[in-house]
Ligand code: FES
């Protein structure tokens with residue numbers, strides 16, 4: 278249904294007057310020009326399209342726009358703060374936690390959700406959480422190491 282709907286996107290208020298049954302992913306990449314969130318499977322299976330809505334990771338390819346009405350959506354473009362990479366983003370770089378990088382934005386957003394809800398995760402918890410995001414390049418081990426490092430850094434700063 279076409280309805281004016283409002284939500285926050287990376288801290289900015291957004292109002293759209295388009296079909297709110299459309300998947301969030303297409304709206305982010307199309308109307309809103311945020312192409313950091315990727316299309317992989319289109320079936321809520323791979324995690325390439327992961328963003329957060331009110332802190333919860335959602336698969337934007339299968340999330341109708343209406344589901345985020347009134348919520349605070351964060352995409353990979355919203356992870357930087359005052360022009361500085363987040364600790365998690367920096368750890369991905371430091372550990373070389375990607376090859377082609379196609380899965381990276383979804384990995385970062387899933388890991389952001391994890392560290393938000395579980396600031397001090399064990400390796401097993403990280404592995405279990407990140408199993409839902411697929412990396413065709415096989416960078417999983419370095420991804421887990423990067424998340425561990427970011428979690429450790431948060432603990433040291435706390
Ligand atoms: S593109 Fe959404 S889960 Fe794969």
Ligand code: FES
Pocket residue numbers: 374375376377378379380381411412413414415416
């Ligand atoms: S780095 Fe290529 S799919 Fe993960």
